[in-house]
Amino acid sequence: AQKITQTQPGMFVQEKEAVTLDCTYDTSDQSYGLFWYKQPSSGEMIFLIYQGSYDEQNATEGRYSLNFQKARKSANLVISASQLGDSAMYFCAMREADGYNKLIFGAGTRLAVHP
């Protein structure tokens, strides 16, 4: 069965510093996709970054980058130059290869950025 694990319930970082949020996954599929979403206190889910299992380069989107280590089955999110507005819940998710593109979510990590 497919599974996403986020082992850090909470993290804090100083403003302008970089922070890494961990995510490991388990799947027997060869083709899969990994996502990171941000959920502020308002509840909306904000898409941050995507990594396909066949992508050779690590994905980057502005201050977000994904450290994809396929052999280790990890897909850590790196946020550079943290801002106060980055304080939120962060969810790692994997797309199932079931034809419906369902997403399985990890438990989430709450990030607090301190001034």
Next chain:
Amino acid sequence: GAVVSQHPSWVICKSGTSVKIECRSLDFQATTMFWYRQFPKQSLMLMATSNEGSKATYEQGVEKDKFLINHASLTLSTLTVTSAHPEDSSFYICSASGQAQREHYEQYFGPGTRLTVT
């Protein structure tokens, strides 16, 4: 980018009544819509997947007679919580994806509906 709306954004209802939540894709045709439930301080749990014009596929443990899903058009899906009870109080989020989305069939999420059953 693609926009998904939900209505209402929050609702309070009495135990035993039914509540309908709408999910609309505003600028694209959503061939598939997903309904999630999120309890406080927890992750999103998929409840069901619906394709336009066909019956929804429910996840294990989700009562299909209690959570009625109708995906009547390519832009609208509804979730009806029937005979709601306090334990149904939660944050309900829909998402939508269509063939026209980016290559990885990204899901676009609605803003969520907070349901409180008294």
